[in-house]
Amino acid sequence: MKILVCIPSLLTGGTEIQTLNLVRALVSGGYRVVTVCYFEHSLEMITRFKQAGSEVVCLSKDGTRIGGWKGIIFLYKGFRRVLKQYRPDAAHVQYMAPGAIPILLLRLLGIRQIIATAHTAADIYSSLRLVHFIQQNCVRVFTCITELAERSFFGTSLLYTEQTQLKKRNHFTIYNALPAGISISRQAKSQDRPLTIGVVSRLESIKGMDLVVPAFAQVKACHPEMQLLIVGDGSLRKQMEEQTHETRLKKAVEFAGRQPQEKLSSYYDRIDILLMPSRSEGFGLTAIEGMARGCVVVAARTGGLPEVVRDGEVGLLHEPEQIEDLTAQINKLIEQPALWKQFSNEATIYVQRFSFERFSQLFNNLYQKIENKY
Structure with a gap:
């Protein structure tokens, strides 16, 4: 045929x-x-x-x-x-x-x-x-x-x-x-270091990327040890870089730029809390990629994300556009390491359906x- x-x-x-x-x-x-x-x-x-x-x-x-x-x-x-x-x-x-x-x-x-x-x-x-x-x-x-x-x-x-x-x-x-090159991790993420927050995304408004640095600034005020890894590129990169400068977070934020598909696993492996504050999302491919590598996803309650990221089971959802709610969900994971560990382990099992x-x-x-x- x-x-x-x-x-x-x-x-x-x-x-x-x-x-x-x-x-x-x-x-x-x-x-x-x-x-x-x-x-x-x-x-x-x-x-x-x-x-x-x-x-x-x-x-x-x-x-x-x-x-x-x-x-x-x-x-x-x-x-x-x-x-x-x-x-x-x-x-x-x-x-x-x-x-x-x-x-x-x-x-x-x-x-x-x-x-x-x-x-x-x-x-x-x-x-x-x-x-x-x-x-x-x-x-x-x-x-x-x-x-x-x-x-x-x-x-x-x-x-x-x-x-x-x-x-x-x-x-x-x-x-x-899951695309080729992203395998489901068989090894639990380590907890012997501070958790790293990250995004893997086009740096565009529809992906809510203008919300990331302001939310991280609020998290950083409560948890000074936290770091932010930004993987991707787009029209908002300059604005996000300016946000890090204005909030004096330049040393705590790494801009890795756009990466080829075959290298994404190594970046997901560095991220513990993966942010998806999207304004619109048909499915949320990044979510299942991150979950496959043991990331705990904090995502906006929009589009297909609530179906893909089971709230309170493998990740947490926040209200769209709400930086304070996004910050609260991130802080919950940082302050409850056992909860983060539970979600991380459950994510690698749950994601097998994808x-x-x-x-x-x-x-x-x-x-x-x-x-x-x-």
Whole structure:
């Protein structure tokens, strides 16, 4: 069975990482995979997709994004050319900008087995009428990355398992998986040193990065031994550096910059309390990466984070935008080392539900059911 995996861009975001996981899973299941990228792409990600076993076709050779009617015509011609060359049995569309257009075009061009994966919740859409039309008339399966997201789209949710029966049209939740290079730690984190607070993130407002240094300043006032490690880069880096200067915390804060995926484990291993004060988060890939390495996550109660970070079981949640609440949750872990230890140990057990092996097993099971009813 040949599967066309369709995605707008091949850069280094969470959607691309999870699409790479999907490719790895399908290839391991014996499927031939062709990844079609419509617009922006990087040589690094193209190489990683090829190394995972996929052929890669970039419709826009220079990565230019084309909008409007020209963009629709561009996609139609590109898909028609790819379908003629590869003759796939199914298409798996990553449902993000430009939204439903690729699904409608693939359907128009004769593809009947279409699977769509939404990587966000429904709150980014002003209307769900088109999403519902697509799910009811165009795709065989619509998967979401959390049950919260699935309910936001369709009102109900169902975690997909091997026992799930397919109907003519379906929607399920299949959780994202740990990316390659992040293994689940088998060794407990050491407590023979002061706890280190950290973030691993794009340094952007949507990730709540402007809240990190002010919260750390409050923590530092109560616990002078604490250190802050910031891994990542973005438009807020200069502002965050200025915040450390204004609060006289320069010696206590390390800016490590953006790091390649294969080096992230070593940074997570240095972090004991991982902050995710996001203003919006579809899933929270950083959370499961950190938990896999024994970090205790303190995250905003927003998006998919409450589903991924079980409050009071493996981590703590704080109210969005509330620096005082964020600070209080961090202080709770510092002042109760036994609680931090409990959460850290539980996190490495809990996170196994997000393993690549489980992700691969579920998607291959889904495709086997689709193939048997083809």
